[in-house]
Amino acid sequence: NAGVTQTPKFRILKIGQSMTLQCAQDMNHNYMYWYRQDPGMGLKLIYYSVGAGITDKGEVPNGYNVSRSTTEDFPLRLELAAPSQTSVYFCASRAGALSGNTIYFGEGSWLTVV
Amino acid sequence: EDKVVQSPLSLVVHEGDTVTLNCSYEVTNFRSLLWYKQEKKAPTFLFMLTSSGIEKKSGRLSSILDKKELSSILNITATQTGDSAIYLCAVEPETSGSRLTFGEGTQLTVNP
Numbered sequence: 001n002a003g004v005t006q007t008p009k010f011r012i013l014k015i016g017q018s019m020t021l022q023c024a025q026d027m028n029h030n031y032m033y034w035y036r037q038d039p040g041m042g043l044k045l046i047y048y049s050v051g052a053g054i055t056d057k058g059e060v061p062n063g064y065n066v067s068r069s070t071t072e073d074f075p076l077r078l079e080l081a082a083p084s085q086t087s088v089y090f091c092a093s094r095a096g097a098l099s100g101n102t103i104y105f106g107e108g109s110w111l112t113v114v
Numbered sequence: 115e116d117k118v119v120q121s122p123l124s125l126v127v128h129e130g131d132t133v134t135l136n137c138s139y140e141v142t143n144f145r146s147l148l149w150y151k152q153e154k155k156a157p158t159f160l161f162m163l164t165s166s167g168i169e170k171k172s173g174r175l176s177s178i179l180d181k182k183e184l185s186s187i188l189n190i191t192a193t194q195t196g197d198s199a200i201y202l203c204a205v206e207p208e209t210s211g212s213r214l215t216f217g218e219g220t221q222l223t224v225n226p
Contacts (some may be wrong), residue, residue: 031212042118042202042216043157058213090156096213103214104146105156 003027006091006106012114013081021076021109023091024101032074033103034058034066036087043090049074081113118135118184120203120218126223127193129160135188135220137203147186149177157202160188193224 007017007022018088023034025032026037030051035043045058063085065077074093117140127133139147146164150157161170161178163186170177174197177188190197200221203212 033213035216040221042218043118043204043214044216045213048213059215080196096212102159102162105158107156 002085004091004093004104004106004111006031006089008109009107011112013111015081015083015111015113017081018079019081019111021089021091022073023074023076023106024107025074025091025093025104026072027029027093027095027104029069029093029095029104030071031096032066032068032073033089033092033094034076035092036060037090038109046076046089057086060089078111082114085111087111088114116205116207117162118203118205118215118219119197120201120217123218123222124221124223126225128225129194131190131224132189132191133193133194133222135201135203135222136185137187137217138185139203139205139215139217140184141205141207141215143208144181145206145208145212148204150187151184152200152202152219153198154213160201166186190222193222195224195226198222198224200209 004025033048034046044060048064049055089109094103120138143206149160166181174191179186200219203217203221
């Protein structure tokens, strides 16, 4: 009963390095999301996907890329890490657009860019 | 662009107090408003509200939506130190992706 699994939990990156945050869900959910949360702030949507092969930008997509080759996985890629990308990243999934479908969050990935 | 504003941004109370957290929103084609509690880690779901005037209740927590005023309140009665958390409000539009727009959150601190 894993739900939404994110890895890694913590990572320190140097400016200019690249990395991928992994996200997997085992609930066969079509909808998946990546949010970032800066200290003392709410969550801001980076990218989302409504199904395998379909992705779209959220509020703050610059500096990130995603792919959705399978229903289960939705990795988030940072190509050239910048200090402004220091944040907590949450992956989430949802069964569908119907009212009442709860969104499930992963535990979060704490990323520091130095 | 969808927008959610929460107030107050932070609140410090004593155990046993009752608190009211506010959320106002602007969204094209409203579908639902959701409340989450966040303690250090991922947000946990509290309530989903879709209809005006119908109170949702869970123990000491309750919430109600006012579609005319484009707002919602979250009440917590007889607060306990375990209620200390960030409370997030989010709105969902009737669009593809069902993506949520979150407010900044209210940081609630309950002192013994």
